[in-house]
Structure formats: structure tokens, C-alpha cells
Amino acid sequence: MKNILLIHTGGTIAMQEDEKTGEVKPGTKNPLVDYMKAIPNTNIVTTELFHLPSPHITPIHMLQIKNYIETYIKAYNCDGVVITHGTDTLEETAFFLDLTLSLSIPVVLTGAMRSTNELGSDGLYNLLSAIKVATSDKARNMGVLVVMNDEIHTAENVTKTHTSNIATFQSPQYGPIGIVNKGGVFFHHKPVLNKPLHVARLNKSVLLLKAFAGMDDTLLQAIDQNRLDGLVIEALGQGNLPPMLLPCLKDLLNKGVPIVLVSRCFNGIVQDIYGYEGGGRQLKELGMIFSNGLNGQKARLKLMIALETTADRNKLDEIFSV
Numbered sequence: 001m002k003n004i005l006l007i008h009t010g011g012t013i014a015m016q017e018d019e020k021t022g023e024v025k026p027g028t029k030n031p032l033v034d035y036m037k038a039i040p041n042t043n044i045v046t047t048e049l050f051h052l053p054s055p056h057i058t059p060i061h062m063l064q065i066k067n068y069i070e071t072y073i074k075a076y077n078c079d080g081v082v083i084t085h086g087t088d089t090l091e092e093t094a095f096f097l098d099l100t101l102s103l104s105i106p107v108v109l110t111g112a113m114r115s116t117n118e119l120g121s122d123g124l125y126n127l128l129s130a131i132k133v134a135t136s137d138k139a140r141n142m143g144v145l146v147v148m149n150d151e152i153h154t155a156e157n158v159t160k161t162h163t164s165n166i167a168t169f170q171s172p173q174y175g176p177i178g179i180v181n182k183g184g185v186f187f188h189h190k191p192v193l194n195k196p197l198h199v200a201r202l203n204k205s206v207l208l209l210k211a212f213a214g215m216d217d218t219l220l221q222a223i224d225q226n227r228l229d230g231l232v233i234e235a236l237g238q239g240n241l242p243p244m245l246l247p248c249l250k251d252l253l254n255k256g257v258p259i260v261l262v263s264r265c266f267n268g269i270v271q272d273i274y275g276y277e278g279g280g281r282q283l284k285e286l287g288m289i290f291s292n293g294l295n296g297q298k299a300r301l302k303l304m305i306a307l308e309t310t311a312d313r314n315k316l317d318e319i320f321s322v
């Protein structure tokens with residue numbers, strides 16, 4: 001018998017379609033809550049921590065989920081944790097937990113692209129798959145996992161790639177690390193695990209900007225730079241920026257605001273290769289931190305969490321090198 005803690009947070013997996021208007025929205029109750037009581041050899045303790053569409057989820061909610069897990073896995077002597085979540089920000093909550101939890105038991109997030117009463121609804125199936133993975137000993141010490149559409153992905157690499165397709169979750173450069181189907185749970189890769197970061201509160205203001213051709217400093221001048229604790233920029237290609245941004249970015253760096261660079265390309269890592277004005281070599285020399293393959297939204301969470309414990313440039317470099 002395995003003890004699973006099942007935490008519902010909302011999302012399409014907990015929503016219903018209005019047959020008249022076609023609108024999909026949360027009802028008064030998550031219809032999956034009662035359904036999950038009878039799975040063989042599994043004792044499921046269910047809680048509905050939130051009933052939110054995932055665009056309403058904030059890092060504070062993510063911290064609440066982490067704290068809830070840490071408190072209740074001990075109380076219920078849990079063998080695994082499953083979290084249902086809206087897909088729009090699922091990868092962010094998964095990565096937040098991956099960065100901050102230090103657990104050997106499986107922690108698995110899942111969601112759905114079609115609500116509970118729609119034809120071809122994928123929620124219940126994904127939830128059953130997630131529970132299968134969470135009860136598998138093979139999923140121990142694998143970091144936080146995302147299970148959708150028969151595939152098992154790492155929180156670090158997975159991203160939502162399609163607005164509506166049920167195969168939306170992909171790990172662009174590395175692929176899934178395993179599959180789950182009627183035959184069981186199979187892993188074909190091992191993840192590189194993160195060293196857990198400590199987080200007790202979240203008070204830092206970290207913004208994310210996406211670079212584009214011809215970008216100037218209009219957006220950066222529009223923000224209150226004195227309230228900015230950190231900045232992540234989805235740069236061009238291997239980590240290059242339009243030169244018109246440079247004076248403003250130099251000012252921020254001089255004020256001690258760390259700037260983390262990721263790429264707006266969804267494959268590859270940023271590197272200090274190009275030597276022209278605004279090229280990666282110059283950005284590195286100016287003191288920007290080059291992140292190792294994370295997307296913008298995940299790098300932002302990582303910087304937010306890291307800044308709660310350190311502003312030391314060398315430590316930030318080290319944190320972003322893995």
C-alpha cells in the first residue's frame with residue numbers, strides 16, 4: 001500500500017465547459033476530488049489547496065505548495081506527491097518546487113488541456129498516470145517531474161509548447177526522461193539534479209524582458225529602477241542584445257542590480273561568443289550572468305529565490321552555472 005498526497009490547485013483539469021456558451025471556467029467544486037478515492041493499492045489523501053486558473057498562481061502560492069508538502073508528507077508518511085495544476089504556469093510551479101524541495105520521494109505535477117466534461121478530456125487519464133509515477137520506486141530521486149500525455153519530463157526542461165494540443169508539454173533540447181502507459185513506468189534517462197535553494201519568503205522584485213529587433217530602452221526607462229532587485233532578459237540568439245539598450249543596462253549593473261541573460265531561442269545555451277557592440281562577449285564583460293539553458297520564466301524564479309539568500313556576484317554565477 002502506497003500513501004500519496006494529492007494536492008489540487010485548479011486549472012483546466014478542475015474546470016468544466018458551459019455547453020451553451022463554450023466558456024471553460026472553474027465551477028464551485030473540482031469534479032476530480034471525489035473521483036480519486038478508489039485506486040488499488042494506493043491510499044490517497046486529497047486536499048484542495050487552491051481552486052485557481054493557473055494565470056492567477058503567483059510565486060507566493062508556489063511557496064505555500066512547498067510548505068504544505070513539507071508539512072504533510074511527514075504527517076501522512078507519504079510515498080509520493082501529486083499536484084494538479086493549470087497548464088499555463090505549470091512549468092513555473094514545477095521548477096519552483098524542483099529548486100526548493102529536498103525530497104527523495106516522487107513529486108509529480110500534471111494538468112489537462114481539455115476540461116472535465118469535454119469530449120476527449122485528458123485530465124483523469126493524466127491524473128492516473130501521475131499517480132502511477134508517484135507510486136513508482138523508479139521515480140524516487142528524480143527531482144520534480146511533470147507527467148502529461150504518457151510522457152515523464154523534468155521540471156527543469158519541460159515547457160508548454162502549444163496553446164491547445166494535448167501533447168503541449170515538451171522538453172525541447174532533451175526530450176522526456178521516461179514514459180508511463182498501461183505497461184507501467186519506464187525511465188530512459190536520469191536527470192541532473194539541482195542543489196536545493198533555501199527559500200522562506202519572497203520579497204524581491206525581478207522582471208523579465210524579451211529582446212526584439214530594434215529594441216531600445218523605452219521599457220526599462222518606464223519602470224521604477226529603484227524598486228528593481230534583479231532583471232532577466234531573453235536575449236537574441238546565443239546571448240546578444242541591440243546596442244541601444246546598453247547605456248541603461250550599464251546603469252543598472254552599476255547600481256548593483258544583477259542581470260541574467262537567457263536566450264529567446266528555445267534550444268541551446270547563451271555564450272559569450274560575439275565580439276560586436278551588444279554581443280555576448282561585451283555583455284559578459286559588463287557583468288551580466290549567463291544562464292545555463294533555462295527559459296526566461298524559470299530563470300526569473302531562480303533569480304528571485306537566489307536573491308533572498310545572496311546578492312554575492314560569485315554565488316549568483318555559481319547558482320546559474322548549473
Ligand SMILES: NC(=O)C[C@H](N)C(=O)O
Pocket residue numbers: 010011012013052053054055085086087088089111112113114
Ligand atoms: N490547460 C490549462 O490548464 C490552461 C488554463 N488556462 C490554466 O492554466 O489554468
